Amino acid sequence: MSPVATVVAGVVIVLFVRSRGPRYHDTRGAQVRHVEFQSRLLGRSLDEVEVAPAGERAGRPLLVLLHGRGMGPEGLLSDAFFSGLRRLGGAAPVVVIANGGDHSYYHDRQDGPWGSYVLHELIPWAIGTFHADGQRVAIGGVSMGGFGALDLARLAPGRFCAVGGHSAALWEAAGQTPSGAFDDAADFGRHDVFRAARGRHRPYGRARMWLDVGSDDPFRAADTAFVSLLRRDGEPVAFHVWPGSHNSDYWDVHMAAYLRFYAQVLAACGQG
Numbered sequence: 001m002s003p004v005a006t007v008v009a010g011v012v013i014v015l016f017v018r019s020r021g022p023r024y025h026d027t028r029g030a031q032v033r034h035v036e037f038q039s040r041l042l043g044r045s046l047d048e049v050e051v052a053p054a055g056e057r058a059g060r061p062l063l064v065l066l067h068g069r070g071m072g073p074e075g076l077l078s079d080a081f082f083s084g085l086r087r088l089g090g091a092a093p094v095v096v097i098a099n100g101g102d103h104s105y106y107h108d109r110q111d112g113p114w115g116s117y118v119l120h121e122l123i124p125w126a127i128g129t130f131h132a133d134g135q136r137v138a139i140g141g142v143s144m145g146g147f148g149a150l151d152l153a154r155l156a157p158g159r160f161c162a163v164g165g166h167s168a169a170l171w172e173a174a175g176q177t178p179s180g181a182f183d184d185a186a187d188f189g190r191h192d193v194f195r196a197a198r199g200r201h202r203p204y205g206r207a208r209m210w211l212d213v214g215s216d217d218p219f220r221a222a223d224t225a226f227v228s229l230l231r232r233d234g235e236p237v238a239f240h241v242w243p244g245s246h247n248s249d250y251w252d253v254h255m256a257a258y259l260r261f262y263a264q265v266l267a268a269c270g271q272g
Helices: 079-087 114-130 144-155 185-190 193-199 220-232 248-268
Strands: 002-008 011-017 031-039 044-052 062-066 094-098 137-142 162-166 208-214 237-242
Touching (some): 031 114, 062 114, 062 144, 062 248, 079 248, 094 114, 114 144, 137 248, 144 162, 144 193, 162 248, 208 220, 208 248, 237 248
Parallel strands (some): 062 094, 062 137
Antiparallel strands (some): 031 044, 044 094
């Protein structure tokens, strides 16, 4: 397990997103496949997870999910995930869970172009593999992955129909970040979603936005401040503060709501 840290009232709080064994007993008819993906940009192979819901997969929209620090792609799979996917029926998207390593935070950095690999290699590959509808793509993530989704979506405005940050690991200043999240202050500045929200009108274009955070999550203040910035600029953002902290138990409780949000937006995307 690896640490997640934030600063509250000048105190560094370190959280751990635990990597455990499989957290599901039944895929509810979905097919799960681990694929060794060779990234030319990163110069390495990565274990990616594909999930195809029951039924015909061709023509479905694509949901790209980004995991938390220390979790790995398998960490997002749970009974709650498969139950929520099953309840969507024919509206369920195909899903790829992008491997972000231990602490890449899904952005281009000294260790490699982790953001570019997701945008320019993994997503096109997933669309081709699933024969998915490339015009209907959503991106979301938890913790580290929540930050990654928000950062990548503003770098590719118009690419995604929906963007979700679930307990997104956000910081308002470089000095608040934990070791490993960014290379240095300059790296933080290049991926400062707060600065992007202040400096550009509606940085997420027409994408539908969703953020949520636990009432006891140390990221609550930063996530709330970020949503306030977006709403002030007219960005359509759904925001929820629910009981809970920064862990898989919280995300599992709300996983069905996350999936329903993505499915509903993807179903309507491109119409009208």
